[in-house]
Structures are given as structure tokens and as C-alpha cells.
Amino acid sequence: MDSLLVANQVKGDYEAKDNKMIEYLKKTKELLQSFKEAEVVHISRSLNKKADVLSKLASVAFDHLAKDVKVETIKQPSIMEEMVASVETPGPCWMTPILRYLREGIVPEDKQGARRLRIRALQYEIIDGAL
Structure with missing residues (x-):
């Protein structure tokens, strides 16, 4: 290869x-x-x-090669899409600050913690109420 x-x-x-x-x-x-x-x-x-x-x-x-070159287009990937399971936790966890920030704009009081949270939250979004 x-x-x-x-x-x-x-x-x-x-x-x-x-x-x-x-x-x-x-x-x-x-x-x-x-x-x-x-x-x-x-x-x-x-x-x-x-x-x-x-x-x-x-x-x-x-398309112009169709007569000269045999080309097979694979229409679906050889791996299936991954399944995602919803997980609920009984109390606060690592997701809690991210959810608070995305839902309500609440960040930690210290500037560095607030900056870290804002950057980390860019990787997530809330869909149907779940992170």
C-alpha cells in the first residue's frame, strides 16, 4: 500500500x-x-x-474513461456507522460545567478556568437536551 x-x-x-x-x-x-x-x-x-x-x-x-477503463464505484463504506448510546449520571460529572456553559453561559469565576471551559465547549453541542 x-x-x-x-x-x-x-x-x-x-x-x-x-x-x-x-x-x-x-x-x-x-x-x-x-x-x-x-x-x-x-x-x-x-x-x-x-x-x-x-x-x-x-x-x-x-465519465470519459468509461469505455477504456473499468471503474467500480463503491456506494457505501465497508464499515457501518457507529452506534451512540445515551448515558445518564445521577449527579454532577465532567459534563456538568460544559452543559451549564452551553445552556446558560455560566463559566467558572477564575479567568483561566473560564477560558479552558470555553475552548473545551467548542467540541460539543446540545442535541435534544443531551450533550
């Missing part, structure tokens, strides 16, 4: 951190189990012209 990151994730040298990458890595390892023997090796694009052309095909309109 031409992605050093992905090759190292499959080999276990790097850790996949993004949720989608984790799911694709699981799927890849599952598919690798169907082979008696498999080796994942990084090959730079300059040494692998076919992989380079394939990687560029994804960003190019190829």
Missing part, C-alpha cells in the same frame, strides 16, 4: 486513534484473516505507479 500511516497501523507499529480509522483497521485485520499468509508493506507512490493512479482516480471525474 502507498500509505505509510495505514501500513504501520495494520502492522501494529502505530495506533489508530480516529474512530473511523479504528473501524477500518478492524475490518482490514478481519479480511487479512481470510488469507493463509499476508504481508503489509509500504511502497512509496513513486515506486508504485498503479497505486498512484488509483489514488488519483478518486478525485477525478472519469
